[in-house]
Amino acid sequence: MNYKEIDLLxxxxxxxxxxxxxxxxxxxxxxxxxxxxxxLLKKARQEGVVEINVKYHPIFTSQLEKRLIEKFGIQRALIAIDEYNEDEQRKQVAALVSSYLSNSLKDGMTIAVGQGRNIAAVGEHIGIFPDKNCKFICGIGGVQRIGDPVDADHICRNLARKFNGINETLYAPAYLENKEFRNIFMQNGLIKETLDRARKADVALVGIGDMNENSYMVQLGWFTPKEMTDARINQGVIGEIAGYGFFNLKGEPVDTVMNNRVIGLSLEDLKAIPCVIGIASENAKSMAILGALRTGIIDVIATSASNINTVLNLANT
Known part of the structure; x- marks a missing residue:
């Protein structure tokens, strides 16, 4: 658009x-x-000249939460107001998760921590955090940093510092292309002991992703765009938990060519943890959220009001 068009809009x-x-x-x-x-009014919205944010009243979000709990049997839904800006939306969701952790964590608890921008935003949230005698432990190995630090170890250190707790690193790469090498790493004593402690965690923080060909895992080189597309089109994969646990719209695990490449907690491991907090701030992830809720793994969902609305509508169709 030129300046004249912008002025008119x-x-x-x-x-x-x-x-x-x-x-x-x-x-x-x-x-x-x-x-x-x-x-022209529609174009003004599309071009960002006009931003429309729906500010949901707390009573409305509590009603959404109640419906979600009744539908999926989860413990809580942390529902943020809708924001036009993706980074601001992520901060809003992170603030709710931070508040939830501040109120629910008890001394002696262990929190298994995943990776990704949504989890990192929780560690970066600025606020007053109560001292908690907790351990934050990596639920996945280390990754190469291709931008902002979103690896589990960095997030664990951030959270431990904020809550005045301690952190434990998983001394292993997150990704190994050769599945045989990955299996050997999983049997290493140090790695196995750390993962065993993570499996016994009281709480887990994980991201929920969709099958986007430009996802963070594709950018890291873990999976190719073709592998993501094939899994979506040919196997019905609708999303993933923690960056690598794939499932379909029914919430059933799907065995793809991308499985067994990552050193981290499995979907079965996560299912055994009493409180798994799944975070998905992006408004394009409603289908992935629905599938994730149907896995039975997610106990607390943290996302936007529009995502929850869409999930409830999809679940009733």
Whole structure:
């Protein structure tokens, strides 16, 4: 768009949203058709000239949570208001998870920590954290940093520092392309002991991902875009938990060519942990969230109100 187009979109948006003129009045003012006014208002939203955020009342989100608990039998739903900006949405969700941890963690608990931007945002949340005599332990090995630090070890250290607890590193790479090498690593005494402690955790923090060809795991080189596409189209994979535990829309685990490459907690391991907190702030992940809830692994879901609305609608179809 050029400056002239932006100016026109801005003027029309101001007339409609701030001055509260009707589309008919705007059409006369700018000497254009009412149909064109509607198209320009839509374009103003698409181009980011206008941002519409629905501010949900706490009563509304509590009703959504109640419906979700009744539908899936989970413990809690942490529902953030919708934000146009993805980074801001992630911060809103992270703030709710941080508050939940502050209120629910008890001395002596162990928290298994996954990787990814949504989990990292919890560790980076700024606030007042009560001292908790807890251990934050890596539920997955280390990854190469290709941008912001979103590896489990970095997040564990952040959380331990905030809650004045301790952290434990999993001294292993997260990904090994050769499955035989991966199996050998899994039998290493030090690695096995750390994972065994993580399996006995009281709480787990994991991300929920969709089958996006541009996902973080693809960027890391773990999986190829073709592998992701094939799993989605040919095997019905709708999402993953923790970056590598694949499932379909029914919540059933799916054995893909991408399985058994990662050193970390399995879906079965996570299912045995009393409280698994699944985080998915992005508004494109409603289908993945629905599948994840159906796995029976997720005990607390943290996401946006629009995602919850969509999940409930999809679950009833």
């Amino acid at each position: 801005t003027e029309i948006a101001i007339a409609y949203y701030e001055q509260e003129l009707t589309q008919e009045e705007i059409a006369k003012k700018f000497n254009i058709s009412r149909i064109k006014v509607g198209r």
